[in-house]
Amino acid sequence: MAEKIPSVKNEKQYEALRDQGYSKEKSARIANTSNSGEKGGKSEKYEERTKKDLYEQAKKVGIDGRSKMNKKELIEALRNN
DSSP: OOOOOOOOSOHHHHHHHHHTTOOHHHHHHHHTSTTTTOOOOOOOOGGGSOHHHHHHHHHHHTOTTGGGOOHHHHHHHHHHO
């Protein structure tokens, strides 16, 4: 049986993420965002965000163990996820 590839909006970005070692699910999730492939985001730096905001972002991207992390650990996990 052929392997099913998730449906994605930005195929080029999906393939680039897969080449970097991201899972199919994570690659599809990123490539399906509304601003997929756009540069020049205006989000504030992680260090300027509250721990609660970082926790919510970690929850959104599925980081395990986030409830036990401090702000510095949340930032590290988000950057390396």
